[in-house]
Amino acid sequence: MKARTSRQWIVPHEWMVLPMRQVEWIERKGRLVWLAEVFSALGMGLYLVALIAGNWWATLIGWLLIVLFKMPLHLFYLGKPLRFWRAIPPFTKAWKTSWLARGMFFSTVFIAAGFVQLLMSYIIINGVASGAALDGVTFVNWIASILAGVFIVLTGMYAGFAMSYCKSVPFWNTDLLPLVFLLMGVADGLALLMGVGLVTHDVDIERLESISRVLLIVNALLIVVYLAHAWRRRSVAKLAARDLLVGRTALVFWIGIVALGIVVPLAISFATVFMESDIARPLIVAIVCHTIGAFALKYALLKAGIYKSVLPEAL
Amino acid sequence: MERRFMVDRKVIRTTCKSCHGGCGVLATVEDGVIVHIQGNPDSLTRGTMCSKGLSSIQHIDNPYRIHYPMKRIGEKGEGRWGRISWDEALDTIAGRMKAAIEQHGPSTIAISQGTGRGYNRYTHRLARSIGTGNIITPGYVCHSPRLGLYGLVTGYGRLYCDYHGWGGEFPKTQIMWAKQLEISSADSEMAVWFINSLEYCKNLIIIDPRASAYASRATLWIQPRPGTDCALALGMMNVIIEEELWDREFVGDWTFGFDELRERVRDFTPQKVSDLCWIPREHVIDAARMFAVDTPGCIQVGSSLERQANCGHTLRAITCLLGLTGNVERPGSMVSWVLPETGLIEDFFLELPLTEEMRSRIIGIEKYKMGAARTCNPDTMVKAINSGNAPIEVWFSVGGQQLVHMANTKEVFEAIKKVEFLVHVDLFMGPMAEAADIVLPAAHWLELDDVYDMHPRFMIEAHNKVVDPPGEAKSDAWIFNEVGRRVAPQHWFESVEDMLDYQVRKGSDGTMTWKQFSERLVSGCWGEDQVYYKYKTDYWKEGGGFPTPTGKFEFASKHLESLGYDPLPVFREPGESPNSTPELFKEYPLVLSSGFRQPFYFLGQYRNIPWLRSYMEYPMVQIHPETAAEYGVEDGDIIWIESPRGRIRQKLRAFPGIKKGVVMATANCFYPEEPARTFHGLFISNPNVLTSNNHLDPMYGSPDLTCLLCRVYRASDQDLKENVFHTEQFGTVPTVEQMAPAERMTRQAQ
Amino acid sequence: MRWGMVINLAKCMRCHACVAACRVEHFLPLHVTWAKLIAHEVDEGGVVDVSTYPVRCNHCADPPCVHACPTEASYRREDGIVMIDSDKCIGCRYCVIACPYQNRTFLSKDKDPGYFPGYAKTGFERKGRKLYPHQVGTTEKCNFCVERIDAGMAKGRRPGIDRDATPACVNTCQARALTFGDLDDPESEVSKLIRKYNGFQLRAEYGTDPSVYYIDYRIGGAPSNKAPEHARTGYNMKHASTVDRDAARRLGRSTVKGEAKQ
Numbered sequence A: 001m002k003a004r005t006s007r008q009w010i011v012p013h014e015w016m017v018l019p020m021r022q023v024e025w026i027e028r029k030g031r032l033v034w035l036a037e038v039f040s041a042l043g044m045g046l047y048l049v050a051l052i053a054g055n056w057w058a059t060l061i062g063w064l065l066i067v068l069f070k071m072p073l074h075l076f077y078l079g080k081p082l083r084f085w086r087a088i089p090p091f092t093k094a095w096k097t098s099w100l101a102r103g104m105f106f107s108t109v110f111i112a113a114g115f116v117q118l119l120m121s122y123i124i125i126n127g128v129a130s131g132a133a134l135d136g137v138t139f140v141n142w143i144a145s146i147l148a149g150v151f152i153v154l155t156g157m158y159a160g161f162a163m164s165y166c167k168s169v170p171f172w173n174t175d176l177l178p179l180v181f182l183l184m185g186v187a188d189g190l191a192l193l194m195g196v197g198l199v200t201h202d203v204d205i206e207r208l209e210s211i212s213r214v215l216l217i218v219n220a221l222l223i224v225v226y227l228a229h230a231w232r233r234r235s236v237a238k239l240a241a242r243d244l245l246v247g248r249t250a251l252v253f254w255i256g257i258v259a260l261g262i263v264v265p266l267a268i269s270f271a272t273v274f275m276e277s278d279i280a281r282p283l284i285v286a287i288v289c290h291t292i293g294a295f296a297l298k299y300a301l302l303k304a305g306i307y308k309s310v311l312p313e314a315l
Numbered sequence B: 001m002e003r004r005f006m007v008d009r010k011v012i013r014t015t016c017k018s019c020h021g022g023c024g025v026l027a028t029v030e031d032g033v034i035v036h037i038q039g040n041p042d043s044l045t046r047g048t049m050c051s052k053g054l055s056s057i058q059h060i061d062n063p064y065r066i067h068y069p070m071k072r073i074g075e076k077g078e079g080r081w082g083r084i085s086w087d088e089a090l091d092t093i094a095g096r097m098k099a100a101i102e103q104h105g106p107s108t109i110a111i112s113q114g115t116g117r118g119y120n121r122y123t124h125r126l127a128r129s130i131g132t133g134n135i136i137t138p139g140y141v142c143h144s145p146r147l148g149l150y151g152l153v154t155g156y157g158r159l160y161c162d163y164h165g166w167g168g169e170f171p172k173t174q175i176m177w178a179k180q181l182e183i184s185s186a187d188s189e190m191a192v193w194f195i196n197s198l199e200y201c202k203n204l205i206i207i208d209p210r211a212s213a214y215a216s217r218a219t220l221w222i223q224p225r226p227g228t229d230c231a232l233a234l235g236m237m238n239v240i241i242e243e244e245l246w247d248r249e250f251v252g253d254w255t256f257g258f259d260e261l262r263e264r265v266r267d268f269t270p271q272k273v274s275d276l277c278w279i280p281r282e283h284v285i286d287a288a289r290m291f292a293v294d295t296p297g298c299i300q301v302g303s304s305l306e307r308q309a310n311c312g313h314t315l316r317a318i319t320c321l322l323g324l325t326g327n328v329e330r331p332g333s334m335v336s337w338v339l340p341e342t343g344l345i346e347d348f349f350l351e352l353p354l355t356e357e358m359r360s361r362i363i364g365i366e367k368y369k370m371g372a373a374r375t376c377n378p379d380t381m382v383k384a385i386n387s388g389n390a391p392i393e394v395w396f397s398v399g400g401q402q403l404v405h406m407a408n409t410k411e412v413f414e415a416i417k418k419v420e421f422l423v424h425v426d427l428f429m430g431p432m433a434e435a436a437d438i439v440l441p442a443a444h445w446l447e448l449d450d451v452y453d454m455h456p457r458f459m460i461e462a463h464n465k466v467v468d469p470p471g472e473a474k475s476d477a478w479i480f481n482e483v484g485r486r487v488a489p490q491h492w493f494e495s496v497e498d499m500l501d502y503q504v505r506k507g508s509d510g511t512m513t514w515k516q517f518s519e520r521l522v523s524g525c526w527g528e529d530q531v532y533y534k535y536k537t538d539y540w541k542e543g544g545g546f547p548t549p550t551g552k553f554e555f556a557s558k559h560l561e562s563l564g565y566d567p568l569p570v571f572r573e574p575g576e577s578p579n580s581t582p583e584l585f586k587e588y589p590l591v592l593s594s595g596f597r598q599p600f601y602f603l604g605q606y607r608n609i610p611w612l613r614s615y616m617e618y619p620m621v622q623i624h625p626e627t628a629a630e631y632g633v634e635d636g637d638i639i640w641i642e643s644p645r646g647r648i649r650q651k652l653r654a655f656p657g658i659k660k661g662v663v664m665a666t667a668n669c670f671y672p673e674e675p676a677r678t679f680h681g682l683f684i685s686n687p688n689v690l691t692s693n694n695h696l697d698p699m700y701g702s703p704d705l706t707c708l709l710c711r712v713y714r715a716s717d718q719d720l721k722e723n724v725f726h727t728e729q730f731g732t733v734p735t736v737e738q739m740a741p742a743e744r745m746t747r748q749a750q
Numbered sequence C: 001m002r003w004g005m006v007i008n009l010a011k012c013m014r015c016h017a018c019v020a021a022c023r024v025e026h027f028l029p030l031h032v033t034w035a036k037l038i039a040h041e042v043d044e045g046g047v048v049d050v051s052t053y054p055v056r057c058n059h060c061a062d063p064p065c066v067h068a069c070p071t072e073a074s075y076r077r078e079d080g081i082v083m084i085d086s087d088k089c090i091g092c093r094y095c096v097i098a099c100p101y102q103n104r105t106f107l108s109k110d111k112d113p114g115y116f117p118g119y120a121k122t123g124f125e126r127k128g129r130k131l132y133p134h135q136v137g138t139t140e141k142c143n144f145c146v147e148r149i150d151a152g153m154a155k156g157r158r159p160g161i162d163r164d165a166t167p168a169c170v171n172t173c174q175a176r177a178l179t180f181g182d183l184d185d186p187e188s189e190v191s192k193l194i195r196k197y198n199g200f201q202l203r204a205e206y207g208t209d210p211s212v213y214y215i216d217y218r219i220g221g222a223p224s225n226k227a228p229e230h231a232r233t234g235y236n237m238k239h240a241s242t243v244d245r246d247a248a249r250r251l252g253r254s255t256v257k258g259e260a261k262q
């Protein structure tokens, strides 16, 4: 009902008295942040899993998700995009305290290391180099892989740290948040890697399936723990949790995160165990659902950013 | 960089009249543009200003302003206007006035104004100079009853709270009675002075059904049922007399009628008052003791008491309470100020006598002998117009939105549409302008030179022009003088400057000119120059005493008696109340009051000033959360408020600070952004749609605006579809396409 | 030196003047406000509290907004004022989110539609663009009127004591609910008020150590109603009254009386 939404910018009656939600990172242009964060998770998961599984094409796609989606989306979101370099060390010393500056640093290192890793492994795989050169390439690849592996994890997690830094948003203000970012991201990566495997046919889908099954269960538990934790805090964190479970974001939570993100993929995953023949179709459904779940998760998390009132007696 | 050196930057000292206050102002002008505004530290308001004064910067270049004289070319409310020249406008007005004088007599001309805006003396002078006593002002619901009834004990003198400390003391007990002085700076009083004096106050008593800013921190906060304040005052006097707490010396030596008063208050026991006012009986006793024992004390009387049909006696009772406790003319109590050297600014109109002939033709004078003595009774006038005889031929209206501010909007609307020839002078198009035949553009206080006298007190101040007015807008002083010159030239002046010289002429031993005064900025009598205990000197009367028939402070008023009124205060229930109309109360189970000011609006004004509109977009009605729950309405809902006269919509604010069972609606609201055809949303949220003009105060003719009955319920989604509650853009000024044709005209005329 | 403000909840009467003064002082765009008010209204078992919390940037000693900022556009000066360098700000809004007090505003284009959207800018706005440019795409907030403090101190004025070195909102407050001064100086007015009335900070548990303190008490109970010279109306004026003393003596009993008796 439009008539009842007040467009006042200052509503002394309501402002910071009723719990307020953050809007900058989810509403209007803030949706870019949400999308960028989804691609962080997808890129991180896919690159990491693919790196471990040694699937070159999948690492490339993971890297590209970061380079072509996450970073540009973040960039477009900035109020002053042309000044983006100011956030990247060494132009700033803010990495000492700022998770965002650190994030920029992690992403930059990852992009560079990932590029080297992709290049080196391409050389190795295609036998472009040989002899001593090959040894060198292998060594560089080894270093680059480690660097890229470590920094993609950091790239995928830093937003979790950035958000959990906010003391006034109790729902975020917990060490569990970066862990959620990591584990959910890896699960996304597994799903995507299976997708890649369906095309390239060089992936052991069954193994991935079994890992994914475990991870999905772990994640489901993590979400339960997370919400229970929020619920117990008797503050606006509880309000945020209630918002997710029965409130304004309930649809996104139950359908997006729970049903599509976890239950359906898990069900399909169990079902495929007993399936004899063509698992491609159900698998595609599972992957799509799971990816939608990734979008829903970040959406719900950002949406649940509710501030505590600043008045002393209030919640 | 070089440009910075070349800018022409100067600071101009002037006076704010965005409310009644008159704060000292410093405006910085750069190349003819105001770039900064702040309080003047070398002023009585110590460099402070409120949100209205500061935001007056948005009056400058405000696209909503009226730029040129215009005449209506369509029907009333159609909003079609044609630009005319000042000469054509003024000649037409003068012509119509002269014709009316010739054919029907000067009393068929009405001169009206809104609340005081520093031009009151021009309104009255214009009326008297052309021979009419039919001046229409909201004074009878605003300030006049107080002044008149204080006058019964102090002659012309008014009584003001002495929280200035000039006599060495601040009030020990202060009663804020139906007033929010801290935000209203009303009636010759200023928030700054009041709040400063609270540092030295022992008891702060607030009598208000609704929490004003200091209520929850006051020593005692009493929440009476609206409209029962007279009973409370009588009850306090009962306690004071029963407990023998009255001021022996003052009552013994200087008062008249104590025994009658004692008799009158005898049965107003705390228990009876408690039942009438819906308050704990202890509150009556505590308030009485504090006020009688911890003296000196003063009572700040708010105009919510004057917007009631028993206002005369309520104020009589309060005045008696002051006398009983000796809180008159003593430092820190209620004092009548000595005037500035420039004299009583009202001399400017008092010097033209109100003749017996004029007086006899004042509308309402037979009935409302106190209220309709110098101005007419507007409600009687409305009834007269509607009953078919046309007592008013020409209505010259300067500021003021009678359409909005008078009781029973529907009847007022009918009447005003019937007026033959109506002129309205204003800064913006509003309901009155839409009903007018000619609209004249007025200048803002930042754009004019004038003497400022907001309620004559101990000083007058100067408005100094800071920037030019837009288009052809002119100061009200200029407009009055031009009309006056055309109709009654003998009483008006060559130029505005001459007129201003004339007004300040008594300053500095009769030699002061306007130029000198405008430099000086203020002429006042304060500090050691004030005189206390005037009744002990021959200030009022040779040999001492009060300027009353008995020479005493009159508990029983001889003057009222001679006019046929009860000389002592009487409590009467409001026209509609749980006690006076119990049947109606079953249908309309809530008590409605519609008097409370917002700090950032001034009556109907400033909803077109974006900075001010941002603080409260829609008129808001306060109801206690429990009462709201009982009637199925919730905080933030748009609700209907309904009385036997009609219904309006406001936004509900569930407010724990209001008495349960009471509904407090925002008054004086219309929507400048709504189109002309709706008279700018005149009927949407204006509580006067609900008020009645049938039950009036016998002395002053004041209607019950702050004590009625109503019911409330949620507005359906369908109801809300009407434009007003969802304009797409925040912007309070519509785009040219959305504008009423009237505004479009003015804009295009530029 | 650490500039700070004490806000008196007993005095604030929700008049919005501080909000307005700040808008004037900094030519704020239509939908931007640096100073805000929070209404606090509760009824706890019949005990009603109606208060107003004026809020603005707390200039925290340990400011999360500064820690969050990736570009060092947000920084804290020696004197405790937390600033944003709008030439460095990239508009990432992390500080907007990280400020636990919600005191920062990102200036998006739609918050600056002009005072009268659809119409020409007013002279005040046009001048403002030159005198006080607001960069769309960056974040802003209350700066404790640093311009006034710096310019005033350069002229030897003392913030919190002399008007031209004191924040605009403090100067304009009719209730004198705002006091400005040096928190490090135990003799400053702010320090004294904090001691006398047990000043508290908003959400001290965040560990941000705000430089804005609040005090509260009941009105009334003053030990004496004697009026010291400095508290009397008009004491601040160069001329105590415009009536010259001799004339006053003469007028006091004769002329004035005649005029009063109309």
Ligand SMILES: Nc1nc2c(c(=O)[nH]1)N[C@H]1C(S)=C(S)[C@@H](COP(=O)(O)OP(=O)(O)OC[C@H]3O[C@@H](n4cnc5c(=O)[nH]c(N)nc54)[C@H](O)[C@@H]3O)O[C@H]1N2
Pocket: B113, B114, B115, B116, B117, B138, B139, B141, B142, B303, B307, B398, B399, B400, B401, B402, B404, B405, B406, B425, B426, B427, B428, B430, B442, B443, B444, B476, B594, B595, B596, B602, B603, B604, B605, B667, B668, B687, B688, B691, B705
């Ligand atoms: N229900 C209810 N009704 C009430 C009241 C209430 O509390 N409740 N209050 C009553 C009281 S106390 C009063 S005083 C009246 C007030 O009522 P009014 O004084 O009529 O106040 P407004 O309705 O605001 O009318 C003000 C008009 O004057 C114009 N104006 C302002 N300044 C100037 C100026 O300098 N020159 C010119 N030419 N025009 C100017 C404004 O633009 C505006 O159009 O309302 C009364 N009516």
Ligand SMILES: Nc1nc2c(c(=O)[nH]1)N[C@H]1C(S)=C(S)[C@@H](COP(=O)(O)OP(=O)(O)OC[C@H]3O[C@@H](n4cnc5c(=O)[nH]c(N)nc54)[C@H](O)[C@@H]3O)O[C@H]1N2
Pocket: B019, B020, B115, B116, B141, B142, B143, B177, B178, B179, B180, B181, B183, B184, B185, B186, B187, B207, B208, B209, B210, B211, B212, B224, B225, B226, B227, B228, B229, B301, B302, B303, B304, B305, B593, B594, B595, B596, B597, B598, B599, B600, B601, B602, B603, B604, B664, B706, B707
């Ligand atoms: N900012 C601002 N200042 C103004 C004005 C404005 O519009 N805005 N208007 C000016 C004008 S014209 C006037 S007349 C004055 C008025 O200014 P004040 O005299 O201060 O009056 P209000 O604020 O209208 O009402 C004061 C209080 O009366 C209470 N009240 C309502 N009904 C009753 C009742 O029956 N009994 C008691 N005891 N209390 C009651 C209300 O809750 C309210 O808090 O302010 C002037 N100053």
Ligand code: SF4
Pocket: B016, B017, B018, B019, B020, B021, B022, B023, B048, B049, B050, B051, B052, B053, B054, B185
């Ligand atoms: S209190 Fe009145 S006179 Fe003073 S600044 Fe505000 S509007 Fe102007």
Ligand code: SF4
Pocket: C011, C012, C013, C014, C015, C016, C017, C018, C019, C037, C052, C054, C172, C173, C174, C175, C176, C177, C178
């Ligand atoms: S100016 Fe003073 S009284 Fe008014 S809202 Fe601000 S702090 Fe409160």
Ligand code: SF4
Pocket: C056, C057, C058, C059, C060, C063, C064, C065, C066, C082, C098, C099, C100, C101, C102, C103, C104, C141, C208
């Ligand atoms: S109040 Fe907010 S913006 Fe101000 S210094 Fe503290 S954290 Fe930063």
Ligand code: SF4
Pocket: C068, C069, C070, C071, C072, C073, C074, C084, C088, C089, C090, C091, C092, C093, C094, C095, C096, C138, C139
């Ligand atoms: S919006 Fe500007 S000031 Fe805020 S964190 Fe980003 S770069 Fe720093």
Ligand code: SF4
Pocket: C021, C022, C023, C025, C034, C035, C056, C057, C141, C142, C143, C144, C145, C146, C167, C168, C169, C170
């Ligand atoms: S200190 Fe200055 S910048 Fe801060 S709120 Fe007050 S006026 Fe605005």
Ligand SMILES: [Mo]
Pocket: B115, B138, B141, B142, B143, B303
């Ligand atoms: Mo009024």
